[in-house]
Amino acid sequence: MNGRRTAKDAPHGLNNTAASLLGFLHERPMTGWDLVAAAEDLMGDFWSITRSQVYRELSSMAEAGLVEELERGKRDRRPYAITDAGRKAFADWSAAVPAEEAVRFPLLLMLTLGRHIPREHLATAVEHHRAVHRSRLARYEHQLPDMSDPYAVATLSFGIQYERAVLAWFDGLPEEITGVPPTSPPGSAGTPGAAEEPRTGTGDPDDGPG
Secondary structure: OOOOOEOOOOOOOOOHHHHHHHHHHOOOOEEHHHHHHHHHHHHOOOOOOOHHHHHHHHHHHHHOOOEEEOOOOHHHOOEEEEOHHHHHHHHHHHHOEOOOOOOOOHHHHHHHOHHHOOHHHHHHHHHHHHHHHHHHHHHHHHHHHHOOOHHHHHHHHHHHHHHHHHHHHHHOOOHHHHOOOOOOOOOOOOOOOOOOOOOEOOEOOOOOOO
16 A cells, blocks of 8 residues: 555545536536536546436535535526535545546457457458547647647647557557558557647646646
């Protein structure tokens, strides 16, 4: 044991979904619909939250006194505001060391069992996922110049570097999987021909975690 707490060990009782909702509510009161939209917009590519999870956590946190329900507004939607107890719970959650990430990549599962799968099926799956990651990288690189929040920039910068690394991995896959010779050595860093990461007025996007 190194004496460092992880979120799983912390005494606040918050799961990561509840903590993320409290984080959004630091900005302003929001309805469940607002929170679903914010979660999808800001972290939908790396952390999934369903509509049912949002409303279930809001109900639980309201009962625990971490949020309070305000008067219903437009379209009969009820906004929620964070309470002092909610701020304290969020502070406790943020003081813990985040748990290690768990990678769940269905394509890797297929490749692990690839000797039992026809090569044309593997090649089709690889090309599909390559196109998905290429599109995602283009979207991230398009978004970056318009960002000024250093925390959002850091998060998006991670996404850019991740997508570049995944595309480089695709380029190094052996011919037995893709049907064509690799265009870069296995394990090589960076994406061949990738454009230099755009800069913003906030300085180096890699300055500080988001």
